[in-house]
Amino acid sequence: xxxxxxxxxxxxxxxxxxxxxxxxxxxxxxxxxxxxxxxxxxxxxxxxxxxxxxxxxxxxxxxxxxxxxxxxxxxxxxxxxxxxxxxxxxxxxxxxxxxxxxxxxxxxxxxxxxxxxxxxxxxxxxxxxxxxxxxxxxxxxxxxxxxxxxxxxxxxxxx
Amino acid sequence: xxxxxxxxxxxxxxxxxxxxxxxxxxxxxxxxxxxxxxxxxxxxxxxxxxxxxxxxxxxxxxxxxxxxxxxxxxxxxxxxxxxxxxxxxxxxxxxxxxxxxxxxxxxxxxxxxxxxxxxxxxxxxxxxxxxxxxxxxxxxxxxxxxxxxxxxxxxxxxxxxxxxxxxxxxxxxxxxxxxxxxxxxxxxxxxxxxx
Numbered sequence: 001x002x003x004x005x006x007x008x009x010x011x012x013x014x015x016x017x018x019x020x021x022x023x024x025x026x027x028x029x030x031x032x033x034x035x036x037x038x039x040x041x042x043x044x045x046x047x048x049x050x051x052x053x054x055x056x057x058x059x060x061x062x063x064x065x066x067x068x069x070x071x072x073x074x075x076x077x078x079x080x081x082x083x084x085x086x087x088x089x090x091x092x093x094x095x096x097x098x099x100x101x102x103x104x105x106x107x108x109x110x111x112x113x114x115x116x117x118x119x120x121x122x123x124x125x126x127x128x129x130x131x132x133x134x135x136x137x138x139x140x141x142x143x144x145x146x147x148x149x150x151x152x153x154x155x156x157x158x159x
Numbered sequence: 160x161x162x163x164x165x166x167x168x169x170x171x172x173x174x175x176x177x178x179x180x181x182x183x184x185x186x187x188x189x190x191x192x193x194x195x196x197x198x199x200x201x202x203x204x205x206x207x208x209x210x211x212x213x214x215x216x217x218x219x220x221x222x223x224x225x226x227x228x229x230x231x232x233x234x235x236x237x238x239x240x241x242x243x244x245x246x247x248x249x250x251x252x253x254x255x256x257x258x259x260x261x262x263x264x265x266x267x268x269x270x271x272x273x274x275x276x277x278x279x280x281x282x283x284x285x286x287x288x289x290x291x292x293x294x295x296x297x298x299x300x301x302x303x304x305x306x307x308x309x310x311x312x313x314x315x316x317x318x319x320x321x322x323x324x325x326x327x328x329x330x331x332x333x334x335x336x337x338x339x340x341x342x343x344x345x346x347x348x349x350x351x352x353x354x
Contacts, residue, residue: 029190
């Protein structure tokens with residue numbers, strides 16, 4: 001008797017399960033699947049539209065960046081070599097000292113003074129030793145120049 | 160014209176079209192055919208509509224991405240149900256871990272089950288919607304492995320062999336899980352069927 005009740009319950013249960021309402025997908029389901037597919041493909045590095053992957057592009061981009069950096073570095077070096085270094089001061093033209101004109105001498109002195117100012121500006125890539133050497137050389141040249149100016153002044157005053 | 164022709168193809172022929180010729184319309188027809196059955200299967204297993212939508216969408220994404228891993232020896236429905244089942248089981252385990260210390264997770268699926276729920280009273284279960292809700296709640300209270308077998312057999316109407324392939328267990332185990340699952344449900348729902 002009890003078995004029959006349970007058999008009936010069993011049948012009722014199976015019927016109830018079979019008659020459960022169908023759960024439907026939302027209206028925009030397909031659209032969302034396609035959207036997810038596109039977004040996941042971008043994340044995965046697959047570009048359906050253009051047929052190449054970001055993973056392949058990354059080394060190319062890296063190489064391009066390295067090349068650009070290298071070109072900038074080389075250009076910088078080129079600029080440095082084109083402009084005379086501040087440590088290599090121009091040799092003093094002694095012939096200008098021999099000029100008889102006082103104005104000329106003044107101009108030479110002015111030019112030299114301005115170049116002296118430039119020389120005194122410390123360059124970042126100069127070491128201390130070269131700075132000292134340069135300064136000593138300049139002092140000598142200054143002394144020579146002042147001597148020459150004195151001589152010239154004397155000769156002018158004698159005249 | 161092409162769509163009409165594709166609609167007449169079997170699932171296996173459609174996936175073959177998609178594999179060989181990359182016909183995206185074939186994939187769309189597969190979605191149309193399987194979205195509701197898979198929604199039903201996953202929803203009955205998880206009881207969470209939002210999660211169910213995500214899982215079924217993820218199933219189709221996997222079908223798209225791994226289309227070439229399907230071999231024509233197997234039935235397509237078995238393959239797609241296996242994918243959805245794996246995803247649903249993963250989500251179920253994740254939820255279980257997350258709710259481990261929550262108040263909702265006080266029941267243990269291995270312990271005897273007793274539902275002292277007022278809504279199970281026969282006098283309350285007149286509405287069919289309410290009855291459905293009670294059945295769904297009862298389904299969620301039985302062991303996950305029994306539940307899956309019962310859903311596939313009694314709700315999705317699959318054969319023992321198909322269930323055996325989807326769940327990766329032998330047919331004997333499938334049968335015993337179905338019987339145990341039904342027995343658990345019967346106990347839980349006895350008040351509904353007593354009348």
